Amino acid sequence: MSNNLKALKWLYGELPNLVTKGIIDEEGAAKIKTHYGALPKTSTLPMALIITGILGAVLIGAGIILIFGYNWENFTLNQRTVLSFLPLIVAQMVYGYTFFRKRNDTGWVESSSIFLMLMLASSLALISQTYHVDGELEDFLFTWILLSIPLLYLMNASLPAMLLMILSTWWAGLVVDFQSYKPIYYWLFFLAFLPHLIYHLKDRKTEIREVLLGWVFVVSFGIAMIFVFASRNIADHYLIGIAAITPLVYLLGKYVHGHGATIWQRPLQTASIAMTIGVSLFFAYGIDWKEFRLEKIMTAYLEAGSLGILNLVFVIACFVGTISLASIRFSKKQQTNPFLLIFPVLVLIMLGAGMTFSKIAFNVFLLGFSIFYIKEGLNTQKLSLINVGMLILSLLIGMRFFDVSIPFMIKGIVFIIIGICFLTANVYLSKKYKSNEH
Amino acid sequence: MNTNIIRTLLFFVVMIGYLLFPFYSISSYQNVLTDGEVFRFRPAPVDPYDAFRGKYVRLDFPQNRLVLEKGQATFKRDQDIFLTLKEDSLGYTQIDKAFHRAPENTPNYIKTRTLYNIGSSVYFQLPFDKYFLNEELAPLAEKKARELTWNRDGNNQASIYMDVRVKNGKALIEELYFEGIPIKEYLHTNEK
Numbered sequence: 001m002s003n004n005l006k007a008l009k010w011l012y013g014e015l016p017n018l019v020t021k022g023i024i025d026e027e028g029a030a031k032i033k034t035h036y037g038a039l040p041k042t043s044t045l046p047m048a049l050i051i052t053g054i055l056g057a058v059l060i061g062a063g064i065i066l067i068f069g070y071n072w073e074n075f076t077l078n079q080r081t082v083l084s085f086l087p088l089i090v091a092q093m094v095y096g097y098t099f100f101r102k103r104n105d106t107g108w109v110e111s112s113s114i115f116l117m118l119m120l121a122s123s124l125a126l127i128s129q130t131y132h133v134d135g136e137l138e139d140f141l142f143t144w145i146l147l148s149i150p151l152l153y154l155m156n157a158s159l160p161a162m163l164l165m166i167l168s169t170w171w172a173g174l175v176v177d178f179q180s181y182k183p184i185y186y187w188l189f190f191l192a193f194l195p196h197l198i199y200h201l202k203d204r205k206t207e208i209r210e211v212l213l214g215w216v217f218v219v220s221f222g223i224a225m226i227f228v229f230a231s232r233n234i235a236d237h238y239l240i241g242i243a244a245i246t247p248l249v250y251l252l253g254k255y256v257h258g259h260g261a262t263i264w265q266r267p268l269q270t271a272s273i274a275m276t277i278g279v280s281l282f283f284a285y286g287i288d289w290k291e292f293r294l295e296k297i298m299t300a301y302l303e304a305g306s307l308g309i310l311n312l313v314f315v316i317a318c319f320v321g322t323i324s325l326a327s328i329r330f331s332k333k334q335q336t337n338p339f340l341l342i343f344p345v346l347v348l349i350m351l352g353a354g355m356t357f358s359k360i361a362f363n364v365f366l367l368g369f370s371i372f373y374i375k376e377g378l379n380t381q382k383l384s385l386i387n388v389g390m391l392i393l394s395l396l397i398g399m400r401f402f403d404v405s406i407p408f409m410i411k412g413i414v415f416i417i418i419g420i421c422f423l424t425a426n427v428y429l430s431k432k433y434k435s436n437e438h
Numbered sequence: 439m440n441t442n443i444i445r446t447l448l449f450f451v452v453m454i455g456y457l458l459f460p461f462y463s464i465s466s467y468q469n470v471l472t473d474g475e476v477f478r479f480r481p482a483p484v485d486p487y488d489a490f491r492g493k494y495v496r497l498d499f500p501q502n503r504l505v506l507e508k509g510q511a512t513f514k515r516d517q518d519i520f521l522t523l524k525e526d527s528l529g530y531t532q533i534d535k536a537f538h539r540a541p542e543n544t545p546n547y548i549k550t551r552t553l554y555n556i557g558s559s560v561y562f563q564l565p566f567d568k569y570f571l572n573e574e575l576a577p578l579a580e581k582k583a584r585e586l587t588w589n590r591d592g593n594n595q596a597s598i599y600m601d602v603r604v605k606n607g608k609a610l611i612e613e614l615y616f617e618g619i620p621i622k623e624y625l626h627t628n629e630k
Contacts, residue, residue, distance in 0.1 A: 073571070084460065088460070092457075095453075096453065127464060129570045131471075132494075132566065132610065147459065150452040
């Protein structure tokens with residue numbers, strides 16, 4: 001997307017040159033312009049204004065929290081109570097001004113929203129300090145998150161959304177406990193920020209917002225999922241969570257980012273591919289996962305009662321979402337990485353079949369995955385794809401070479417067979433290349 | 439146009455909600471502080487650091503557990519617990535009984551959560567274990583508290599105690615006393 005834009009800008013810049021040099025005539029230049037259309041109005045957002053505005057708001061907010069948090073002893077209870085409201089009211093006035101006068105100014109919207117969110121926390125903390133109410137940090141965060149949700153939608157500010165995602169993960173981490181299911185409530189926070197996320201990831205007006213939001217989401221969500229599925233027993237739950245969520249995140253990424261220019265510009269795809277490769281390497285290594293049994297997981301869910309069912313509903317929703325998004329893509333014949341979709345199937349089969357199967361299956365899977373990347377890379381002339389494929393392959397080879405559980409004979413024969421395959425491919429490709437040259 | 443009106447309406451609802459929420463907590467605290475019964479607790483302070491809220495004196499209570507007699511309700515960890523209170527012979531508050539539901543015959547009970555069980559004892563956190571001071575006074579208070587605890591003769595009247603207002607499950611600190619003097623006043627007259 002942005003690459004095309006760059007190319008177009010370059011082309012339009014060259015056109016007058018080409019005309020003066022007589023390579024094309026005026027008419028030709030005009031035709032080219034009508035063919036490609038006018039340059040989309042790049043939002044010449046004064047980025048410096050936005051960044052300084054946001055940093056100013058955050059720093060002033062933090063400063064106010066520190067000064068008011070000093071706990072000035074000379075004030076009476078009533079004076080302090082009034083003072084607790086002061087930062088909140090000031091922030092509300094700034095927010096109100098932005099709401100009615102500057103709603104289209106990104107800098108104002110983001111700064112005033114994050115400022116109000118911080119001052120909300122400041123007021124809550126000051127009041128509990130004034131009355132010596134000892135709240136747990138997790139309860140404080142819970143209240144703060146719930147109160148902040150409207151800030152994501154009143155003016156569509158993304159900074160509060162990012163902070164909210166981080167706070168939700170922090171909250172889930174604080175309440176994680178092997179005997180309780182509380183982190184599962186994270187799904188409610190997830191539902192609260194999901195519309196904002198999808199709306200802005202699809203809307204590519206400001207690329208920085210899209211990319212930042214995407215990265216904060218995948219990182220915080222990935223960590224939160226550890227807590228959510230670790231509620232009782234990490235071994236039982238986490239795997240089924242990965243199987244349900246990884247392909248969905250990939251397909252969502254395809255849906256919202258499309259084909260982002262670099263891996264940094266498509267965080268959802270990058271994260272889910274990294275997850276798929278990482279987990280597959282783990283199982284290809286062949287650790288004994290007797291714990292992973294479907295019936296065990298089901299009993300764990302039933303034991304968890306309503307929260308377990310809530311989690312199960314989300315897992316099923318993820319699978320349904322994956323299947324429907326995938327079938328839409330296939331029916332439209334859109335390019336999709338099939339290995340991301342094979343992965344959850346393999347995980348689910350593995351949950352029933354056990355270790356020997358999983359070890360062989362994931363080795364074959366990774367081999368296929370790496371070949372897929374190398375092939376794609378060669379077809380599209382993208383070195384980065386070839387590198388990813390080679391990386392997976394070399395990790396796999398290294399792992400198996402030092403694997404003591406396979407007899408040397410078998411290991412040697414398999415290595416030689418795969419080596420011959422690559423050489424054959426090499427010979428075939430070089431012949432094809434030469435015949436193309438002629 | 440229509441969406442604009444809804445948006446503006448939502449804006450005002452949210453902003454008023456933001457003011458009402460703290461206002462509601464304050465008025466419920468004020469209600470306990472004015473109407474609640476006073477109970478005198480005897481704590482033993484220590485002082486950790488809470489970066490988010492400035493500094494406070496942490497108060498440990500020997501009343502943070504209850505030996506459950508036979509026939510009384512049993513408790514799991516992280517569960518709601520309702521505690522009724524009684525006075526001992528010295529006039530200090532002790533925990534009387536523990537319940538699963540709010541007792542109906544008295545407003546003088548504390549609602550909190552259980553921490554864990556050891557044998558027939560259930561442990562819980564009392565909801566008034568932090569007294570907030572600023573970062574200069576908190577270490578001073580801790581130092582004084584240590585001195586007072588050392589000098590205290592076991593049978594004499596305790597030199598540190600705390601008055602807590604209790605009403606319908608809520609408990610709020612009214613004042614912390616060192617040698618019978620409110621802590622801030624005490625720290626100012628006994629500086630260094």
